Amino acid sequence: MSGTGPYIGLMSGTSLDGVDGVAADFSGPAPRILGHADAAMPAELRASLLALNQPGFDEIHGMSRAALALAELYAEVVAKLLAQTGLAPDRIRAIGAHGQTVRHRPDAGYTVQLNAPARLAELTGIAVVADLRSRDVAAGGHGAPLAPAFHAAVFGTARPQAVLNLGGIANVTLLSPKGVVGYDTGPANLLLDAWCARHTGQPYDRDGRYAASGTLQPALLAELIASEPWLAAPPPKSTGRDLFNETWLDRRLQAWQAAHGPLHPADVQATLQALTVETAAREIRRQQPACEQVWVCGGGARNGGLMRALAAALSCPVAPTDNANVPAQQMEALAFAWLAHRHMEGLAGNLPAVTGAAGPRILGAYYPA
Known part of the structure; x- marks a missing residue:
């Protein structure tokens, strides 16, 4: 440089x-x-x-x-x-x-x-x-995303690895000798923070504790993913609050509860955490099956529950970018x-x-x- x-x-x-x-x-x-x-x-x-x-x-x-x-x-x-x-x-x-x-x-x-x-x-x-x-x-x-060019400059493309930014929206950079791929994967802290603030009064879910107090609802998770065509769209793609916002979530939860009955708020938080994890992890598994390392940055890297769930969903090491000398925040x-x-x-x-x-x-x- x-x-x-x-x-x-x-x-x-x-x-x-x-x-x-x-x-x-x-x-x-x-x-x-x-x-x-x-x-x-x-x-x-x-x-x-x-x-x-x-x-x-x-x-x-x-x-x-x-x-x-x-x-x-x-x-x-x-x-x-x-x-x-x-x-x-x-x-x-x-x-x-x-x-x-x-x-x-x-x-x-x-x-x-x-x-x-x-x-x-x-x-x-x-x-x-x-x-x-x-x-x-x-x-x-x-x-968008614009960070992948920088990620490539910092981490290089000599081996298959990924940089996952967990801000309001999640985006992934896939680095390998074949080149660089990067795109948004779905919601991250945007929905997690909003739901946590609404039901606990706290601005964010510290260390994923609120999500941990609930139970993941697999059928609801599947419905949240299946009901949004953007999630299935191929890259290049990007998104933001225009799409993923509280209105987006409320409409789907209302439809779900009308058909299946009430949901406990903590269960929704657990399921939203799983939504972030699954939509990001499936892209890494699909696009970079030989991935050797996932580096995580953004506010989500400080969420221990989210990081543990990511590690469980992937077959390679997951660590904050701090471990590569670039503080996640x-x-x-x-x-x-x-x-x-x-x-x-x-x-x-x-x-x-x-x-x-x-x-x-x-x-x-x-x-x-």
């Missing part, structure tokens, strides 16, 4: 729990993390962003206000990183700012990552590379720092075989300091 100057990567995912940021150096053969910082998503901003995932009144004003608030939160994380690393703003070559996805419709030719990159550049005094998905979509791709932010680095070096950031784009493209729009 080449390029002068450190980069910052900022990521706020579909879980809407906060912002992760990393400062990283890409001048050596492997990325070197210089610092990590995060900030919780304020409740008011989270509610605004959730509302913007669905059509509503006065959306343009709401989007603009939320984008500015998100830029303020991003700047807060950048300030923490600069203080932690001792780096001055003029030492950072660029910030890779993912933005917050509020609509993802590559089938209709667009994807929207809410952001205010010009404001972020003003607040930080650092150049910003943003809007990292739309060029791939313009070239006929899904604009920092992987996505690091990927967007790398994408900013690729943009600044004039290098393509997408993998057409992954996203379905017509060819390699330099991703992002540049906002100078």
